[in-house]
Amino acid sequence: MLAGSTVPFSLSGEVGAKKGDRSDPQETAGDNEQIHNCFTSTITLTRQVRDGEVSPVELVDRYLERIDERDDDLNAFITLTPDRAREAAQEAEQAVENGEDLGPLHGVPFAIKDNQELSGVRYTGGSLAFEDRIAENTTHSVQQLLDAGAIPLGKTNLPEFGYMGKTDNLLVGPTSTPFDLERNAGGSSGGSAAAVADGLLPFATGTDGAGSIRIPASFTGTYGLKLTFRRIASPDGSPFRPGQTFFHHSVLTRTVAEAALVLSVMAGPSNRDPHTKPDDVDYIGALDQGVEGLSIAYSPDLGVFPVDERVRNVVGEAVETITEAGAEVEEVDVDLGLSYEELMETVAIKWDVSYATLADSFAEDPGIDMTGEDSDLFPDELLEIVEDGRELSGVDVVGNQNNRTAVLNGIASVFDEHDLLVTPTLAVPPIRNDELGPTEIEGVETDPIIGWLLTVVFNLTGNPAASVPAGLTDEGLPVGMQVVGPHLGDEQVIAASAAYEEVNPWFDEYPAFQ
Numbered sequence: 001m002l003a004g005s006t007v008p009f010s011l012s013g014e015v016g017a018k019k020g021d022r023s024d025p026q027e028t029a030g031d032n033e034q035i036h037n038c039f040t041s042t043i044t045l046t047r048q049v050r051d052g053e054v055s056p057v058e059l060v061d062r063y064l065e066r067i068d069e070r071d072d073d074l075n076a077f078i079t080l081t082p083d084r085a086r087e088a089a090q091e092a093e094q095a096v097e098n099g100e101d102l103g104p105l106h107g108v109p110f111a112i113k114d115n116q117e118l119s120g121v122r123y124t125g126g127s128l129a130f131e132d133r134i135a136e137n138t139t140h141s142v143q144q145l146l147d148a149g150a151i152p153l154g155k156t157n158l159p160e161f162g163y164m165g166k167t168d169n170l171l172v173g174p175t176s177t178p179f180d181l182e183r184n185a186g187g188s189s190g191g192s193a194a195a196v197a198d199g200l201l202p203f204a205t206g207t208d209g210a211g212s213i214r215i216p217a218s219f220t221g222t223y224g225l226k227l228t229f230r231r232i233a234s235p236d237g238s239p240f241r242p243g244q245t246f247f248h249h250s251v252l253t254r255t256v257a258e259a260a261l262v263l264s265v266m267a268g269p270s271n272r273d274p275h276t277k278p279d280d281v282d283y284i285g286a287l288d289q290g291v292e293g294l295s296i297a298y299s300p301d302l303g304v305f306p307v308d309e310r311v312r313n314v315v316g317e318a319v320e321t322i323t324e325a326g327a328e329v330e331e332v333d334v335d336l337g338l339s340y341e342e343l344m345e346t347v348a349i350k351w352d353v354s355y356a357t358l359a360d361s362f363a364e365d366p367g368i369d370m371t372g373e374d375s376d377l378f379p380d381e382l383l384e385i386v387e388d389g390r391e392l393s394g395v396d397v398v399g400n401q402n403n404r405t406a407v408l409n410g411i412a413s414v415f416d417e418h419d420l421l422v423t424p425t426l427a428v429p430p431i432r433n434d435e436l437g438p439t440e441i442e443g444v445e446t447d448p449i450i451g452w453l454l455t456v457v458f459n460l461t462g463n464p465a466a467s468v469p470a471g472l473t474d475e476g477l478p479v480g481m482q483v484v485g486p487h488l489g490d491e492q493v494i495a496a497s498a499a500y501e502e503v504n505p506w507f508d509e510y511p512a513f514q
Contacts, residue, residue: 038199056107106149156191186219211455218480229462233270243354289495292326306444318470337406356389425480
């Protein structure tokens, strides 16, 4: 389906109609009408706009009011575009009144992670160095959403250029999870995740280079799915840039059905990205495929990661509920072919070279010297990554692909015998805003930036992987469960996510309803 065309399925209740709570869970959550309205699902909003029950102008004002009330606490946004949004909403309302063909997201507000471009709007990348930069183009996946009728309200927070799994920067500071304002929303799509989790928007875009969709999904109790590598095209002109073979665009939502709808718009090939995959996934149909008879492998640690006992307990209980949906679950020993230390080195090399290359590009245009005269504009940890990357040889970088291949083969072996793989999303619950990350987990020394990210394995391999809310710790902190499919097995991941959501719904756990 071309984004912007008429909706390819009915939004009057047929989407997930067999499982009504999935498409409209807000109907059972909370009594406060304003909160109830702000947590209305994307699917319901599209129907309401089409039927004239609510206008796009009303929706824009509704969410701008919610942002005004809550974002001082969350710090989810870097930039807001209320005038532009209201103008777009008025045009969208006129299109409804004129009986025009409406896109599948017509009139629905959303937000854009600020490492993605929206022409004419501030584009900081979360960096003080680019505080006043204005985008000249619009990122391909964002344009897909605009063509489908969605209305952007602004740009969301991230660490500088998405370099870590915590959202904090020198530009506007940290973004908090609504579950505990002293703890972080995760990164690098933390602004988007926090905004969605607290009802500031129905959905928001994100990117994922080491888990940056799934990490904040885990820390905020939202749903984040990284599709198979290049189901969604890269930004124009960047398919061969270092790091792009790990990098994905996606979306954060509160329910699986909403993600399926939005991803059906964002996905598809581009003639500017030769890595893109055919648009042959039935995202909506996958919601009702179920998991009856599927074999699911469960690994509590992917064979190498130290995992906080609280996370093990929550995910372990969540895994047991999958059997209620008809799947068979078997705990397995995953062999990645590398030790924990070797895996961390593999990830570090790919990370270091990506940011060293980025720094060199900034030196050329716009003339910013990250590790020289402009170093005070960047965090020390990022500068260290850049310096490490500059010390790598070509042999180091190319040879690192052997380790990546070992990891790929280890994961592929799981799918030789099983349909899906389930793991914790992360090794720890949400970290505090005043810490970089855990330096030790269950007695094992860990790198505070990458050492707790079970997500990164599937950026190395390209497998589709989602984080679904597994439950809360005894302290009330959210924990994510990662659902991984074989290469091109996106429908299976969506089906399993939806089936799990049906037997273990999470919507009522959002702090706004407590």
